[in-house]
Amino acid sequence: MKKKLTMLLLALCMMASTMATAYAAEPLEYTIDGTGDPEYGKATSIKVVHTPGGGAMKNEDVSKNAALAPPTFGSASADTLHTGTPLTPNLAPGYQPTSGAIINGSAGVIQPPAMGGSMGTDSGSGSVYVPGSSSVTVTNPGSASGGYTAVTDDLYYSGGHLGTLKIPAIGLSVKIYQGTDSAALKKGAGHFEDTSIWDGNVALAAHNRGVNNHFGEIHTLEVGDTISLTTRLGTRTYEVTSVSKVSETDRSALAASTTNMITLYTCVRDQRDQRWCVQGVEIS
Known part of the structure; x- marks a missing residue:
């Protein structure tokens, strides 16, 4: 009896071993799902690149020459685009003031008042003190005897400029072009x-x-510094006699003079209604 039981158990073990071997030889079957849509995180910051006019203003002046100072806060046009006053009215084309300034010959020279005269009158003559010299007579450009030289074609260099200005104290050497518009000042x-x-x-x-x-540095010049001007007519050296801040509409320093002198104008940083004015008189 015991022998039969042993034989039965042995047969069962062999059967189980055979079945296990058969199952082990079969290939493994499985299914892998494909990847779904990407799960990217949502952007937390976006850097917008602004292009003037959507790229349609490539040939339009968007520099400070055409910039507008915003209208008065609370005014009717405060929230209206492209309104305001020119930041640099004496340099911006198309925004020339109608009076009180000289822009590319757009207005006559407003002379200083003669003794006993009234301010703002174009009297054509008067008495004004030029730093470093005695009182001189001021007349309209072109009418002063020996005090005015007009620009003529023969005074231009081949490069289109009229001369060269040098100021050693500030390391400046720059060519001079006719006119004070954006095109000239760009060169x-x-x-x-x-x-x-x-x-x-x-x-x-x-x-x-x-x-x-x-x-940019002429306001740092000091009395006594030298300025040289070279044109086709020769070279002159001037000595700085004054450095002052004046109103943008004050063009009295442009008046003609029988004294050989030089006048330099530029804007005042962050003060659009003011201009730096440097003057000097000839010393050689």
Whole structure:
């Protein structure tokens, strides 16, 4: 009996072993699901790139020359786009004031009042003190005897400029171009068209900031510093006699003079109604 039981158990073990081997030889079957949609996190910051006019203003001046100061807070146009007053009205094309300034010959020279005269009258003559010299007679450009030299074609260099201005104290050497509009000031210093280019009062202007900030340091000049002007007519050296801050509409320093002198104008940083005015008289 015991022998039969042993044989039965042995047979069962062999059967189980055979079945296990058979199942082990079968290939493993399984299914893998494909990946779903990407689960990206939502952006928490977006940097917007602003392009003037959506890229449609590539050839339009968007510099400070065409910038507008915002209207008065609370005014009717305070929330209206493209309104305000020009930041640099004496340099921005299309925004020339109708009076009180000289811009590319757009207005006559407003002379200082003669003794006993009234301010703002274009009297054509008067008495004004020029730093470093005695009292002189002021007349309209072109009428002063020996005090005015007009720009003529033969005075231009081949590069289109009228001359070169040098100020050693601030390390400046810049070419001079006719006019004080954006095109001229982009290339160098600009010459006020209603002023002389050699004899008398030579008046120039340039930017005080940005890439072309040629006059950015003229307000640091001191009395006694020298300025040299070279044109086709020769070279003159001037000595600085005054550095002052004046109103943007004060153009009395542009008046013609029988004394050979030079006048430099530029904007005042963050004070759009003011201008730096540097003057000097000839010493050699």
